[in-house]
Amino acid sequence: MSEEKIGVLFATFECVPFLKTGGLGDVAGSLPSYLNKNGCDTRVILPKLSYISKEYRNKMKFICDYYVNLGWRNVYCGLFTLKYKGVIYYFLDNEYYFKRDNIYGYFDDGERMAYFSKAVVETIMHIPDFKVDILHCNDWHTALAPVFLREFYMLSDVYKNIKTVYTVHNLKFQGQMSDYMLGDVLGLYGNEAAMNQLRCDDRSINFMKGALCYSDALSTVSNTYAEEIQTAFFGEHLEDVFRRRRDILYGILNGIDVKEYNPGKDTLIPANYTMTKMEGKCECKKALQKELGLQVKADIPVFIMIGRLTEQKGMDLLDCIMDELMDLPLQLVVLGTGDKKYEDMLLYYQEKYKGKLSANIRFDNALSHRMYAGADALLMPSLFEPCGLSQIIAMRYGTLPVVRETGGLKDSVKSYNKYDGSGTGFSFANYNAHELLFLIKDVLGVYYDNKKAWNKLIHQAMKEDFSWTKSAVNYVNMYKDLLGE
Ligand code: ADP
Numbered sequence: 001m002s003e004e005k006i007g008v009l010f011a012t013f014e015c016v017p018f019l020k021t022g023g024l025g026d027v028a029g030s031l032p033s034y035l036n037k038n039g040c041d042t043r044v045i046l047p048k049l050s051y052i053s054k055e056y057r058n059k060m061k062f063i064c065d066y067y068v069n070l071g072w073r074n075v076y077c078g079l080f081t082l083k084y085k086g087v088i089y090y091f092l093d094n095e096y097y098f099k100r101d102n103i104y105g106y107f108d109d110g111e112r113m114a115y116f117s118k119a120v121v122e123t124i125m126h127i128p129d130f131k132v133d134i135l136h137c138n139d140w141h142t143a144l145a146p147v148f149l150r151e152f153y154m155l156s157d158v159y160k161n162i163k164t165v166y167t168v169h170n171l172k173f174q175g176q177m178s179d180y181m182l183g184d185v186l187g188l189y190g191n192e193a194a195m196n197q198l199r200c201d202d203r204s205i206n207f208m209k210g211a212l213c214y215s216d217a218l219s220t221v222s223n224t225y226a227e228e229i230q231t232a233f234f235g236e237h238l239e240d241v242f243r244r245r246r247d248i249l250y251g252i253l254n255g256i257d258v259k260e261y262n263p264g265k266d267t268l269i270p271a272n273y274t275m276t277k278m279e280g281k282c283e284c285k286k287a288l289q290k291e292l293g294l295q296v297k298a299d300i301p302v303f304i305m306i307g308r309l310t311e312q313k314g315m316d317l318l319d320c321i322m323d324e325l326m327d328l329p330l331q332l333v334v335l336g337t338g339d340k341k342y343e344d345m346l347l348y349y350q351e352k353y354k355g356k357l358s359a360n361i362r363f364d365n366a367l368s369h370r371m372y373a374g375a376d377a378l379l380m381p382s383l384f385e386p387c388g389l390s391q392i393i394a395m396r397y398g399t400l401p402v403v404r405e406t407g408g409l410k411d412s413v414k415s416y417n418k419y420d421g422s423g424t425g426f427s428f429a430n431y432n433a434h435e436l437l438f439l440i441k442d443v444l445g446v447y448y449d450n451k452k453a454w455n456k457l458i459h460q461a462m463k464e465d466f467s468w469t470k471s472a473v474n475y476v477n478m479y480k481d482l483l484g485e
Contacts, residue, residue: 013141034472046090117144127439143211166215175207200472221387222408226251255468268369288374309338314381320433395461401425
């Protein structure tokens with residue numbers, strides 16, 4: 001390994017503890033420090049949204065300001081910094097785009113993301129004492145950065161050796177915008193090469209397609225998903241591009257922050273426990289049942305679901321079998337927000353099955369910890385799942401995941417083998433509600449009739465290494481491939 005560290009600028013719109021709506025926030029909040037343990041100097045660059053808590057905003061230090069060209073606009077950008085848990089963060093300030101109470105969901109999200117992507121690239125020449133070797137962008141929010149870098153900055157000495165990496169965390173949101181933006185915001189109208197690569201039809205452009213065509217390496221968050229997205233079912237109309245660029249497409253499974261998610265030390269749960277001393281988990285279960293108005297009973301399994309309430313997460317399967325599920329000897333706790341129809345569905349069933357089903361329609365990090373700790377099993381029957389973190393966190397807490405074999409679920413959960421007792425959870429193959437129901441019946445069979453096997457599975461799940469150690473090395477190897485090291 002060369003003596004010099006690899007300078008990585010990690011561009012993202014979410015990062016724990018500043019900004020989070022889902023898995024991207026967790027990844028950005030934990031991966032960089034592991035990259036730094038493996039020969040990188042990784043710094044994270046984020047929008048300075050007013051959504052970020054004052055606790056952090058007040059500590060940020062101003063570095064400098066400059067202007068960014070965006071089509072016909074010349075837009076202010078202030079550069080702030082903050083060191084948090086050993087990692088250097090940069091925050092880009094522009095009140096017109098970022099003085100918002102939410103992260104996304106605005107009419108001008110396309111322009112906001114275009115601005116952020118351009119400002120990220122512009123900022124590279126303004127960061128004092130930091131040489132960027134790799135610009136690592138994530139999801140559609142920063143997808144235009146590799147495009148801008150190549151089209152507007154590549155000729156300058158500061159930029160010409162920078163390699164770009166683009167990671168797909170969520171393929172559903174691609175940043176599909178009106179073609180009008182090409183000239184008005186991106187300043188690329190008339191650039192035939194750029195127009196061809198950004199266009200997805202006569203009237204629209206697609207930010208993510210731009211990143212997929214322009215980046216030097218692509219990655220997604222599990223090996224299986226990297227294969228799946230080359231097919232029409234999973235590719236969300238970009239499968240041709242993934243297939244064309246499959247030689248530079250890497251699949252690297254996410255890790256979790258094993259310090260934040262540690263049942264032995266977690267301060268958000270009522271009692272701590274470890275693999276060898278599990279009594280605390282029973283206390284957590286009792287407390288959870290009490291808190292949520294469920295029947296307090298040690299020997300009934302508590303199933304949980306934590307995540308966005310969308311089609312992706314298998315909510316339709318649940319709807320289809322809910323009455324049959326509620327006939328079984330189990331309790332179900334759901335935590336999540338999402339599509340109104342699924343929120344209403346859960347509230348309806350909660351009313352119908354009082355004391356057996358608890359629906360918590362909100363974002364509540366502390367409750368999620370209490371659920372991971374207090375439950376016996378986690379349901380995750382996703383239609384597709386790039387990686388999924390909930391099942392990994394669940395295993396860390398000795399809560400056995402019940403998943404569909406897709407994407408990262410397939411790569412992270414080893415299905416129970418009743419002949420040799422191996423496994424870290426349970427899985428089913430087809431997106432079919434009754435296949436899920438039958439699997440849950442099997443799970444109950446093990447829970448009620450084979451406690452020894454159940455406890456062995458818990459032990460095996462908790463023993464797995466879910467830290468970023470292995471995956472961080474895979475990212476660093478990808479960077480090295482690009483830099484020819
Ligand atoms: P996604 O597809 O949303 O990225 P992941 O499983 O990869 O799904 O990550 C979801 C993360 O967000 C997990 O850490 C999960 O615990 C957390 N999470 C999701 N919804 C909620 C919620 N309503 N309250 C608290 N945490 C949540």
